[in-house]
Amino acid sequence: MQTLKEEYKKCQCKDCVNISVPVSVLTDQELDLLCISTTKVTFQRGEKIIKQDSFCQNIVFIKSGIYKIHQTGPINRDEILKVDKGPQFVGIPDAFAGKVHTYSVSALTETIACMIDFQGFRDLIEKNGKFSTEILKTMSRTLIEHYGNCVNKIQKQLTAFLADSLLYFTDHIYERDEFEMPLTRKEWGEFIGTTRESVTKIVHALIESEIIEVNGRNIRVINKDLLQKISNTG
Amino acid sequence: MQTLKEEYKKCQCKDCVNISVPVSVLTDQELDLLCISTTKVTFQRGEKIIKQDSFCQNIVFIKSGIYKIHQTGPINRDEILKVDKGPQFVGIPDAFAGKVHTYSVSALTETIACMIDFQGFRDLIEKNGKFSTEILKTMSRTLIEHYGNCVNKIQKQLTAFLADSLLYFTDHIYERDEFEMPLTRKEWGEFIGTTRESVTKIVHALIESEIIEVNGRNIRVINKDLLQKISNTG
DNA sequence: AAAGTATTGTGAAATAATTAACAAATGTCG
DNA sequence: CGACATTTGTTAATTATTTCACAATACTTT
Numbered sequence: 001m002q003t004l005k006e007e008y009k010k011c012q013c014k015d016c017v018n019i020s021v022p023v024s025v026l027t028d029q030e031l032d033l034l035c036i037s038t039t040k041v042t043f044q045r046g047e048k049i050i051k052q053d054s055f056c057q058n059i060v061f062i063k064s065g066i067y068k069i070h071q072t073g074p075i076n077r078d079e080i081l082k083v084d085k086g087p088q089f090v091g092i093p094d095a096f097a098g099k100v101h102t103y104s105v106s107a108l109t110e111t112i113a114c115m116i117d118f119q120g121f122r123d124l125i126e127k128n129g130k131f132s133t134e135i136l137k138t139m140s141r142t143l144i145e146h147y148g149n150c151v152n153k154i155q156k157q158l159t160a161f162l163a164d165s166l167l168y169f170t171d172h173i174y175e176r177d178e179f180e181m182p183l184t185r186k187e188w189g190e191f192i193g194t195t196r197e198s199v200t201k202i203v204h205a206l207i208e209s210e211i212i213e214v215n216g217r218n219i220r221v222i223n224k225d226l227l228q229k230i231s232n233t234g
Numbered sequence: 235m236q237t238l239k240e241e242y243k244k245c246q247c248k249d250c251v252n253i254s255v256p257v258s259v260l261t262d263q264e265l266d267l268l269c270i271s272t273t274k275v276t277f278q279r280g281e282k283i284i285k286q287d288s289f290c291q292n293i294v295f296i297k298s299g300i301y302k303i304h305q306t307g308p309i310n311r312d313e314i315l316k317v318d319k320g321p322q323f324v325g326i327p328d329a330f331a332g333k334v335h336t337y338s339v340s341a342l343t344e345t346i347a348c349m350i351d352f353q354g355f356r357d358l359i360e361k362n363g364k365f366s367t368e369i370l371k372t373m374s375r376t377l378i379e380h381y382g383n384c385v386n387k388i389q390k391q392l393t394a395f396l397a398d399s400l401l402y403f404t405d406h407i408y409e410r411d412e413f414e415m416p417l418t419r420k421e422w423g424e425f426i427g428t429t430r431e432s433v434t435k436i437v438h439a440l441i442e443s444e445i446i447e448v449n450g451r452n453i454r455v456i457n458k459d460l461l462q463k464i465s466n467t468g
Numbered sequence: 469a470a471a472g473t474a475t476t477g478t479g480a481a482a483t484a485a486t487t488a489a490c491a492a493a494t495g496t497c498g
Numbered sequence: 499c500g501a502c503a504t505t506t507g508t509t510a511a512t513t514a515t516t517t518c519a520c521a522a523t524a525c526t527t528t
Contacts, residue, residue: 073385074394074466081381096367096374103381125370126363133330133360136370140330143377147305147315147337150384154427155307157514185476193388195516200477216476216524232308392485419506429486434507450494450506469528476523487512494505 012040012114016063019087022134023061030124030131037120043107045182049090050105056095058115062086065111066173066182070190071103080191081146083108083183085173089138095121108182153193156231161192162202163231166212170221178220246274246348250297253321256368257295264358264365271354277341279416283324284339290329292349296320299345300407300416304424305337314425315380317342317417319407326373329355342416387427390465395426396436397465400446404455412454 013035016023026034038061043049049060052072062085069082069090081103094101095118125132153161165188170177181188185196192199206212211227213220221227247269250257260268272295277283283294286306296319303316303324315337328335329352359366387395399422404411415422419430426433440446445461447454455461 071381071385073389075389077389079385079388081384092370093374093377096371097378102378122367126367129360129363129366132363132366132370133356136326136359136366136373137330139370139373139377140327143327143373143380144331144336146377146380146384150315150380150387151305151307151313153384154313154387155309155311160308184474196476197478197517198515201515204477418504430506431487431508432485435485438507472525472527474523474525477521479520480518482515482517484515485513488510490508492505492507494503496503497501498499 013038016061016087016114019063020061020089022089022131022138025130025134026124026128030128033120034116034124037117038114040112040114043111043113045107045109047111048104048106049111049113050094050101050103052101052104054101056091056099056101056118058117059089059091059095059121060105061114061116062088062090063112063114065113066108067105067111068108068183068187068191069103069105078190079193080183080187082142083168083173083191086111086113089135092135092139093142158192158194158198159202159205160231160233162188162199163206163227165192166219166221166227167224167231169219170224177222177224178218181217181219247272250295250321250348253297254295254323256323256365256372259364259368260358260362264362267354268350268358271351272348274346274348277345277347279341279343282338282340283345283347284328284335284337286335286338288335290325290333290335290352292351293323293325293329293355294339295348295350296322296324297346297348299347300342301339301345302342302417302421302425303337303339312424313427314417314421316376316383317402317407317425320345320347323369323372326369327376392426392428392432393436393439394465394467396422396433397440397461399426400453400455400461401458401465403453404458411456411458412452415451415453 013023013031017031018024023031023034040063043065049062049067064086066083066085067090068080070078070080073079090105091101094103125135152164156164169179169181173179183191185199189196189199203212203214206227207214209226211221211223211230213222247257247265251260251265252258257265257268274297277299283296283301298320300317300319301324302314304312304314307313324339325335328337359369386398390398403413403415407413417425419433423430423433437446437448440461441448443460445455445457445464447456
């Protein structure tokens with residue numbers, strides 16, 4: 001068994017070469033540079049990884065775990081802009097756009113995250129064109145996904161958009177049709193832009209129609225075709 | 235007076251050094267490379283500069299003019315994701331994320347645009363770290379703005395969000411309190427996520443309250459403080 | 469186990485916004 | 499200049515969703 005000292009000494013960034021495309025294009029020397037600017041932290045469910053309105057000292061690489069990106073709006077209500085899982089960088093747009101984080105990032109499950117000093121990260125962007133291209137690709141996808149998501153949210157009725165969120169969990173986050181919903185009903189409401197009460201009602205309608213089975217946080221999709229149809233018809 | 239040939243020969247990209255930060259960090263040699271990959275086109279109001287679902291052959295530099303970024307959603311209704319004016323790059327996220335444009339870009343006023351071959355553009359990103367950093371900054375701002383906009387749209391009531399859009403035109407687009415609204419009522423509805431009828435009603439309520447004066451497309455904000463207050467209170 | 473806190477369920481009343489259908493005004497083109 | 503298409507205004511009826519108030523359940527903490 002390794003001693004703590006050895007564990008600490010071991011460069012961790014190299015370990016992420018296989019799980020992150022942007023990291024994989026870095027040279028060994030650059031990986032060492034990244035390591036120097038990085039510190040690894042574990043977060044429990046509910047803990048804030050990035051706090052809205054705080055200064056951007058670092059960007060974050062979520063190694064594993066499910067997280068939410070959320071923003072407090074004018075009504076003083078939280079909106080969840082995105083739910084995703086590691087491996088993934090978060091907080092990059094804030095770091096490039098200004099000095100303050102415009103949104104929070106919180107752990108929805110236990111999450112292992114690497115806090116990367118922004119200065120070191122920016123140097124890599126300037127020096128390695130392949131790396132900056134990959135980061136650009138990542139951000140591009142984020143923006144485009146969000147455009148689509150936003151249009152859906154505006155145009156679809158609640159039932160359809162809630163169906164979307166269910167399919168997002170089964171197909172993207174968990175890649176199976178039964179899962180533990182990491183969001184409370186209130187958070188689920190914040191995710192699809194409604195109230196917890198409305199979530200309850202729609203979920204129960206879906207249970208009545210025998211489209212899903214629900215046992216507390218456990219959700220099982222039993223009629224995916226119909227769920228997809230509901231999602232499509234708006 | 236210049237002949238057409240001279241006009242054609244003259245490198246136009248150099249002319250944009252003073253109006254675009256990303257362009258300003260390019261070397262003379264790189265500017266020449268950009269020029270080779272670029273062709274200048276003028277669009278009239280209503281013309282599509284980028285068409286949703288078409289292949290991404292080029293990204294676009296909007297030199298001057300007001301444009302809209304819009305996407306057809308599941309209800310087969312257009313949503314306007316953004317209205318802005320040149321100088322500005324558009325279409326970059328699509329080019330980096332995939333092969334097809336996920337949204338359209340259309341001219342709202344006469345617009346001068348440079349169509350840039352993506353291959354040449356991508357080479358510049360890979361070779362010039364300062365350029366890629368500037369493009370990253372631009373995209374970061376776009377994403378953050380859109381996050382904020384999306385949260386506002388969800389949380390605010392229509393009147394408040396329409397007030398937002400008015401302030402956006404006076405403070406950002408025109409930088410004066412009287413302007414010619416470049417959107418039809420229908421488009422204005424698509425911009426704030428509602429119907430043209432609702433736009434009419436809210437606009438009339440604002441006229442009644444002596445907050446704005448309207449004469450067809452001409453709009454004059456006469457009580458900006460109150461408009462701001464309406465925008466704030468949601 | 470008890471007590472307290474956070475989360476979830478439920479139904480009726482209230483409301484913001486949409487829909488639909490028609491009228492008026494404006495712009496465009498031969 | 500007149501005809502046609504597009505854009506805008508207006509109203510009442512309809513609807514999806516929220517709000518509110520209260521009950522029940524699940525989780526923590528001592």
